[in-house]
Every structure is written in C-alpha cells, then in structure tokens.
Amino acid sequence: MEVRENLRTTNQQPSTYEFDSRARQWTAVMPYPVSSNEAYHLQQFINSPESSKSTREDLWRLLASESRAPELHVSPQDGLMEANKINALPGQPQGVNFDQYAGYVTVDSSAGRALFYYFAEAPHEPNAKPLVLWLNGVANVIFLESPAGVGFSYSNTSSDYKRTGDASTAADGFRFLINWLERFPQYKSRDFFIAGESFAGHYIPQLASLILKNNAANNNMVIKLKGIAAMISYAWTHALISDETYNAIQSQCTFSDVDTADCKKVVDAAGQEMGKINPYDIYAPLCHGSSSSNKSASNVSSHQPEDLDPCTDDYINRYLNIAEVQKALHANVTNLRYPWRLCSSLVGGKKWHDGPDTVLPIIKELIGSGLRVLLYSGDQDSVVPVTSTKAAIDMLKLPITSSWQAWYTNEEVGGYVVTYKGLAFTTVRGAGHMVPFYQPERALVMFSAFLKGGGL
Template identity: 50%
Template sequence: MMMQLSVLVRWLLLLCCHCSCINAHQINSLNKLINSRRSQNPPDPRPWVGLDEKIKMMMHDHHGVYTANQYGLKEADKIDGLPGQPREVDFDQYSGYVTVDPKGGKALFYYFVESPQNSSAKPLVLWLNGGPGCSSLGYGAMQEVGPFRVSSDGKTLVPNKYAWNNVANVIFLESPAGVGFSYSNTTSDYANTGDRSTAEDSYSFLVNWLERFPNYKTRDLFLAGESYAGHYVPQLAYTILSNNQNTSQTKINLKGIAIGNAWVDESTGTLGIYDYLWSHALNSDETNAGIHKYCDFVSGNSSNSSKCDQYQSQGFDELGNIDLYSVYSPLCNASAASIGSVKDFDPCSEFYVNEYLNLGEVQKALHVKATQWSACSNVGWTDSPITILPIIKQLVARGTSVWMYSGDTDGRVPVTSTRYAINTFKLPVETSWRSWYSSSEVGGYLVGYKGLTLITVRGAGHTVPSYQPQRALTMISHFLQGKLPPSS
C-alpha cells in the first residue's frame, strides 16, 4: 500500500509539470495530503463514520454546538455592490465572517447570493470546493456557479446567466480556516486541520448562519461541491443528520447532496484513473495491461511492486503536456487570454480571479480583513480516511437524495472512478442508462439506482460548470426538484 501511495505521489508531482498552471494549486493540495501519509499520517482504514466521537459527544451535550448572538450582523454583511459588477444587479448579496470557535478566534468567510426571482420560495444550497484547502469563493463563486465571472482585466465582472442562483439561494463557504479569507487567531489550527474538524466547523457555521438569516431556518437545504468535497459534503451531511437527533440543537432541513468528479475512494479511484487514460487513448495497451497485471489497487497488495511502479511511471511519461483536469481543453496562454462568453472556457481564469480578489476595494466591499488572498492554502491535514463510501451508503439508507455527477473529460477524478465506486454498493437499477437533454442537445448520460443517481455532463472537465455552464444548470435544476432531466 505504501509503495502504491508513493507512486501516486510521484505521479501527482509529474502532473504539476504537465498540467496547466490553472489547476496546479489543486494538484499540489492533493499531493501534499497523500505525501503526508507516507510518514506521520498513514491512511486510516477505518471508515469516517467510525471516527466521529466528537460528533457523538455533541449529540449528547445538552448545549450542542457554539451558537452566538447574530443580531444586526445580516444587515452589516449586505454588499452594496462589488467593484466592476454589471450595472443592473437584481439580487441581494452578502458576505462576512461567522465565528465557529470563539476561544480560538476561528472564523469562516462566506459569500451568499439570493435568487433574483421568488427567493423566498427557493431552496438553500451550500457550495464547497475541495483541494483539500481550496477556495469556494475563488473557484465555485467566481469560476463556476456564481452570478459573475471575472474579466481578463482582473477588475471587472461579467454576468453569468447560467448561475445557480437562478434556481436557488447559494452560500459559498471558504473552509477550513486558513483557506481564502477564513482565518483563526490560533495559528496551530492551520497545522491541525482534517476531515473531522472541517465537518464540525462547517456545521457550526451553518447553525450560526441560520441564526443570522433566520428566514432560512426551515428552508430545504442541499449540499453541493466537487473534487475533495467528495469528503466534505457527505461528512457534513452525516454531521447534520447526527446533530438533528439532538432536540436542543437547531434542526437543519437537509434534503440532498450533489458531488461532482468526487474523490471518494482511493482504490477504485486510482484504478479508474488508469482505465480512463487507456480508454481515451492517453496510455498504451502495454501500459494498461502491465498495470492490470502487476497493480492491485483494491487490496493494496501488488504481485510485483517494482513492476507496478514501472508501468505507472511509463503511463506518466506517455501523457505528454496536457491538462489532465480536462483532457481536450487548451492550456493557459496568457498572451491570448480573454473572456468573451461565459460559455467559452478560459483556462487562464484563475489569474483574473486572483487579481480581482486581491484588490483593496474588492476586499473592502466583501467586508474582509485586508490580506493576501490565494486560491488554495497550505493547511496541514491530520485525518483523511481512504474511503467515504460507507458514509455515502448510510446517507442513501437514511433517505437523503444523493447525486454523483461527472464531467466526462476529467482524467484526474474520472467518470470511471465514480462508476467503479458506485458499483461497490450493488444498488438495484430503477432508471436504466440513458441520455439526458439540455437545450435540445445531449447534456450527458445517467443511470438511476435506488437512492442514488449517477449523471455525466458531456464535454465538461473537473470543474463541470466552468466548461458546460448551461448543462450544469439544467442538471442542478432537476436535482433540486427531485426529478431526472428530460430524455428528449
């Protein structure tokens, strides 16, 4: 197992050279996590649901989690207008800090956009980006599902007509502390972050945010996110459902979760990567045959570790200089970069967002402390189970709607990995594999299992809404309505 982890680390390091710099931060974040497992933080084979002693303690604690007086803070958080935004903005925006640990001085930053039409009747969506340690503001809000995209000048915003606040009221949470504008006055918190503390803090954020926005207390809540949010989202959902059993605690009306290109299981995930590369003509027949012969990702035991290492290394070399997060997309060419249409993916977007969020007038408008904002942060990760499948299985058993969606041009957390993971559940099929449509075109493919839906988004990379915003909006609209997208 350690040999295969070390090989995966080597692969991720090589990808930093091969992929576009737009995704380098996310690669480095996952690389750091896996690299740490080779020494002080080996992977824990126990499922996360067996590691939640703190959650159980909170359930039996009469006082529940920390809840502060939020009087007047909603009004203080209202954004008058973001610098460079379009003239006519017909929805309310809020941003600010929510304290989740007063003793340590830990506060999480959020950006919230209400729906322009009939917001009081629409559900609440909490969006989380992964990494671990990457910003939901910089990725989710500014490059994916938020109401604006940043122009190539790094100073002005263009409207995103496919924003998810068309169908929901959306919170973007920068989590854990140390990511983006979120912070802690206890610096040791940055080196002692992990899956459990992130779930606990995100839950504390929600409880306090609902006190600040009491009109949303009874609203249907959906959790969504991508990549390492394949950990964040199911774990937070489990935390919510566990704490809902505490009669003295705020009951959160969780309805469902949607996770995109989600890293949920290391064995099926790693095998799925190599099979995807071969099936998309990115690796040779010899490489794929060697990996299947000598690498046993499922049990963690290889019949010949050196041979496994050899064929994986060969696979790395065969990739060439491509963006593995979207195997058919161009790399960033700064001299030719520009944002014309929201529908046209710009691989240099992260540069524009970084420039914009570091403008003094932007940080002032967002009500944040002046700081050097970055897309991803070097937070230490102290716990990360090798699989999240047991917790997803529990959510399905409890009746929580679970959608796992996948952009089909992502080679980093590909659709093959997601399919292999879902297949381990052995769920009965209720809706056979079929195409679904968005704007008279095939938007992707889906299969409905009992309690879980797998849905692909055609032509989308790792960050699905960045590549196919209209199809992503069609998908999430139907998810929130609890029905599958149309078959014609």
C-alpha cells in the same frame, strides 16, 4: 458531488499534478496512481472487511457518535446580515437583480478560526426557494471557503493549519451553518441541500451525517436537510498513457499505499506520457500566458460562458487580490500574510490528518435515512473520472430504477443519467472537473432537476 477516493488534497488541487504558473503547465509532483488504477483497487477495498470502518478512530468517534454533534458556540449575530450585504462589486454589471452577501462566520472563538462565505439569493422569489451550501438562479446559494486556510478563511492559531482533516472540516462546517442560520434566520425553515465538487465528495457526506445526528438529538436546531450532490479509470481508457505504463501501475501501486519508490516511478512515467495537458479537462486548451494589458482582472464579467478562456484562473486570482474587491466582499479583514489563491498550500497533503479511505459507507447511511443523493461527473475530467464513479456506485449494489439514458438541453445531449434506489448518477457532456465552469447551462439544468426532485 464527486466521490473522490483516498485523495488528501483540498481546494481542487490535483494529487498527481501541480500547475506551474510560470511554465503554464501541469507537473507531476505527488505520487498517486492515475485513475485507471482506482476502480480495480476500490473494488478490492470495498469487498474487504476494512471498507465498513475507518482506519482513523478519531474520525469515526465524531461521525458515528449517536449522542451528540460537535460542541457548539452560537455567537450573537444581530446586525451582521445587514453588515455583510454587498452594495456593489468592482467590474460587476450595475443593477444585478439579486441580493448578495459576504463575510466571516467564527467557528472557534478561542482559536480565532473563521470561515469566509459568499451568498447569493435567487433572483426570482428567493423566499420560496431552497437553500444550498456549495463547498468548493435556481436557489439561494452559500459558497463556503473551507477549511480555514483555504481562500479568505483563516485561523489566528497557526497550528490549526497543521492538523486539518475530514473530522475538523465537517465539524467547522456544521458550526458555520448553525451560526450562519442565526445570522439569516429567515432561512431556518427552508429545505436545505449540500453540493460541491472535487474533495467536497468527502466533506459533503460527513457534514450531512453530522446534521442528521444533530437533528435527531436537538429539536431546537433542526436543519431541513433534503439531499446532497457531489463527484468518484480514466487516463488509460482515453489513450493518454501506454499499455505498458498502465500495466506497471496495476502491478506497482496499491490502493492503501502509493508512497513507494516503484509506484512513484511509474506514476511519473505516466505524467511524462500524458504530456502538457490539463487533467481537469483533457480536451481543453492550456493557458499560454495572460497579462493585465490584454485582459483586465476587473472586467471578468465580459467573458461569455460559451467562450471558455483557459486563463480564467489567472483573472480570478488577480481579481480577488485587488484591495477594492476585498473591501467590497468584507474579506481579508485581518490582513492575511498570504494572497488569495485558487489552490491553498496551507492545508492538505501531509498536513491532512484524518479521512476514511472511502466515504461509501457514509453515503449508504445517508441513502438509508431518506436523503436524495446525486453523484455527477464531467466526462472530460481525468481527476475524478466517470469510470471510477461508476465503479464505486456498483459497489453500493443498489437496485436500478431507471436505466442509463441520455438527457437533453436545447435539443442536444447534455449527458447521461442512471437512477438507483435513493441515488442518481449523472454525467455532463463536454465538462471537465469544475462542471459549472465548463458547462454552465448543462450544470444548471442538472442541478435544477435535482432540487425540484424530478428527473432529467
């Protein structure tokens, strides 16, 4: 789980950069101080009295309520599991050895709001494996597009897109889970984990908090939550910007307010100095154009993980907008007025109406409840970097139970791990922001160890 502090974007859209698909480059578009400034101001914030409460009272009324979880409507799910089963996906190799499902779960019938999911059962002994909800082989995994407006998820009430936030996203995620488990009742008694990356570092702790509160209040709808896994200054320490610009950011940008002319000026300067790089993986090559003539969107399966293609985002966008693919996935059943996009412009940014400046107080509560917590970072990610995550963990003041050490896969260092009381922090060597994409084998080893409750 990435703990991404004070970012108001969703679906992995960078706050300082926007990817220009025509120019094939990242461009600075939103005033946010590069992450070298995060650790310093994060420490100032957490040491202040403000760190123990949210500046958004409506969020904490929802998350800190001891009386009840969000209002629920559990709709009939009879027959929907079978209806959601995928017979075949275009371009997918024939005879895959796992069952897969996809479709919609309504989370607000009056607003016509529904979330899209893709669910893959474990290929071996799925009945004995835990259930994982992944927000944005070793287990049965639900991939959820949340909130409404992201991917194929939608609302028939357009104002929903203008009032998105942490509280509503957590509440809709909870409603989704309750109804999904009614659709797949064989998973009600399974151990359950929540995992994800990027801004899911906000969603995951808050959804976990709602689940625990519901479990305490409602014995009829207990979810066996066992743990969470998510992702929290970097550009300067990797020689991407000058000392002068770094010092200017330190002096001009504050933790609580980055939308000032002086701060925007120095952040823009940092973007210029960094040049045309992918902030999600500063060492990865850029995509310099792709076309259906040289790469078929329906032949994505031919790409081997070790042959990282920087244009994969383009292929995914094309593939998921093919009518035949959407039909196979039971997606876009309402004929959405916009195409599927990797990064949604409908939600996030100034449309995001609530969210605490830090989720560390919630993480402390989850650790205290006995949940296993894994924080992880790709060591080539400048958006949610290792350094900021380490600084945030230091603020929790947890005792170390196993000191910093390398972990291995195939006799090579896969990354580094340090274990605290109730929490483990793992880095993945050679990985960018989307760790499973950049280093799938190392991500699999890390995640398998977490689910099994063992060390790396």
